[in-house]
Amino acid sequence: MLSVLLVGCLVASALGKPLVSKRWKDFEVKHAWHDVPAGWQFHDIAPEDHILNLRIALKQDRFDDLVTALYEVSDPAHEKYGQHLSKEEVEALVAPHPSSVDLIDAWLSDHGVDPFSVQRLNGGSWLNLEVTVGQASQMLNCSYNIYQHTGTSEYIIRTTSYSLPSLLHPHINMVAPTTYFSSMRSMRATSFVQPHIKPIEDDHDFAASLVGAGSLATVPSSCATTITPSCLRALYNTSTYVPKATATNKLGIAGYLGEFANNADLQVMLVLDSRGRKTHVFGNLQTFFEKFRTDAVGTTFQTVEVNGGGDDQSDPGVEANLDIQYAEGMSFPTPNIYYSTGGSPPFIPDDNTPTNTNEPYLNWLDFILNQTVVPQTFTTSYGDDEQTVPVDYATTVCGLFAQLGARGSSIMFSSGDDGVGAGDCLTNDGTNRTQFQPNFPASCPFVTTVGATTRVNPEVGIDFSGGGFSNYFGQPSYQATAVSTFLGRLHGVNTSLFNSAGRAYPDVSAQGQGFQVVFNGSTISVGGTSASSPTFAGVISLLNDFRISQGRRPLGFLNPILYTAGVAGFNDITSGSNPGCNTNGFSAGPGWDPVTGLGTPDFGKLQALIG
Structure with missing residues (x-):
């Protein structure tokens, strides 16, 4: 029964x-x-x-035209490169056909729903x-x-x-x-505390030595164990760049899980003497900037509460603080915006008060796509096994990221922390087959997915770096050559366990272990691709700053240019693997691979190539 x-x-x-x-x-x-x-x-x-609160996604009458426009404005070889669409232009392409609207309104009316009471968003393609x-x-x-x-x-x-x-x-x-x-509480944040890595007090000596262009040769051996903004700025060659377009350029962090970026952990309060000199720094014990980026002391960030997301400063989260500390640490003084997104409070049995049981991804995308001006760069550090997300849901949400990209935003997602899959990796379609388990939204072809590395001189792919091939989304043309080359040297190993025709990820990578994070006033070590994504987003934000300061458009959707003109701007990672599903997973090698993607960024080279 x-x-x-x-x-x-x-x-x-x-x-x-x-x-x-x-x-x-x-x-x-x-x-x-x-x-x-x-x-x-x-x-x-x-x-x-x-x-x-029911949401209905209508078929978008000209969605194919939107995707065409997305690739045109993202392809450096196209005459429309950089000519990103406005909110109104995007909405015109995704609006439903009038016949769809009439039919669905008739259906709603027959079920006692007044069509005039329905909230219509995103050009009318979403009904609430x-x-x-x-x-x-x-x-x-x-x-x-x-x-x-x-x-x-x-x-x-x-x-x-x-x-x-x-x-x-x-x-x-x-x-x-x-x-x-998948509510956001069960959805995995792609980070974890690493108590076995002893945290450090500060890196003032190393930070003071950051002169000239950063290079692998100047990165101290300590960065192989503990990562700070100084390590990353040296590794990825950003240490000498000073942002100039801070009145325009912004970096957004999408936050979920009821986690809050804690101002006491990030910012400090200065006490000045009569001559205006700093005499004391008050905060929640030591602060992140005071320890690891002293030139940013006093900097804060904007919190935007989306759909009741909240901003409880007494209840900070490790994930949220990792995201904001390293996004700020890499992009300073670029303004950062933390989007605290609600929308999935637990239903309480026997409680008659209506509650919103929708998925926060939709709440955040509803909000951000309804803004006339949006940040040029975004990072998000959450994901689910792709097979746990209904294909209609995944396809629809992925299409919303395409809209954001068409408007000129670069969107980073962490690739996940389970290699090619955790546990026995059995399929949930009743066949109980063993199969590598890709992550979503990492598998969406309209986002830039970031895997993880570790060590220095050289960097290597780390074992938890999520990577693989989508079972929902086909392989986009921008990566066909790179992926074909990888598959050619695989010689059939594990090919029965993944969809070689699927969208392959990660696209890129960055450090992902031993990040020094200030949490509740103390420094802890944190790892995961949640660390990699805001790090890479910080580099992209600097590239966007450079372009804007030169009177040019921001990069927007990154992948078409990264796999072409941008390839030479990456440090190729040729060792490491991402085991899972009781296999050795994939191995890193020359060129693109599903452990580290194209590699880790060299800002100076990327600045010359695509800046």
Whole structure:
């Protein structure tokens, strides 16, 4: 009985419900899981009067034209390179066809939803509406239940299967919340504390020696164990560049999980004597800048709360502080914006107060795409196994990143910390096959995915660096040559375990171990591709600063130029591997590889090549 309840469709009673036209009763499944997703268990039937904030993604009438425009403005060989689209131009391309709007409005009306009450975003391609669980169940011919996460005890309301009337399938890309179970609490932040790496007090001596262009030869051996902004600035050749376009250029950090970037850990308060000299620095014990980038002392950052994201300074998070400290540490004095994104509070059984159970990615993308001006560079350090994300959801969200890229933003994502996959890597489609497990959004072809390295003189790929091939997204043309070369030297090893025709990642890499992070006033060592992504984003932010200061457009979507003109601007990483799924995974080698991508950046070379 329970299994039928979990996967079966709900035949709603017509009592008290609108009379629904027969044309809306010819259902076809839109997405269904074979089993309840791993890590979740059935708790109870969702109350019919619980309010859902339902989001409907309509088919975008000219999405192919948007992708064409994205590649045109991102291709240095194209006459439109750098001519990024405005918010209004993007929205015109993603707007639904009027016939789709009319049809869906008729469907909503038949289910008792006033089309005039619906919030329409992103050129009308996204509909936000409030409905009861009972209404949503009838509209989508499904059963909403309360599920509990076994690791966090969080409750959410989801369904294991949903359908749409056959007539609507060509007009609707996705409905949420439905079958995407990953709340941000269960979603992995791609970082972890490394207590075995003894933290250092400061690196003032090394920082003072950063004169002339940084190079591998000038990086002290200590950077092989503990990483500071000085290590990174020397390794990646940014130490002599001083940003000039700080009135225009900005770097954005997308934050989730209810984590907050703590000002007490990042910024300091100065006390000056009568001559204006600094006499004391107060903060939460020592601060990050005072220890590791003294020229930035006094700098703060902007926090933007998205959908109730909050900014609780008494409850800082390791991930959030890692992100902001190293994004700022690399890009100073470029203004940084931390987006504290809510949207997924736990559902509390027996609580009749409506709660928003949507996915925060959608909340953040709704917000950022609705802004007229957006930062030129973004970094995000979260991800899920691709197979746990419904394909309709992943495809729709990936398309939203394409919109952001078309508007001139460079978007970095960490590649994940499980190599080619954690655990036994069994598929969740009922076949229980062993398969490498790519990460999403790392696998989206419209973002730049950052893997991890370690050591110096030379750097090597680190074993946890996420990398592989998507099972959802095909291989984009910009990387076809580089990936073909890699596959040619693989000689068939493990080829049955991954989709060699899929989008390959990471695209690039940066250091990912032993980052010195100030947390609650103390320095701790942190690792993960969560460290790599803000580091690489900091380098890109400096390149954008240089371009803007020269009267040019920002880089925007990076991958087409990185795989062509930018290749020579990377330190090629030729050793290291990323084991997982009870295999040795992939190995780094000459050129692109699915451990370190094209390699780590050399700012000076990139500045000459693509700046």
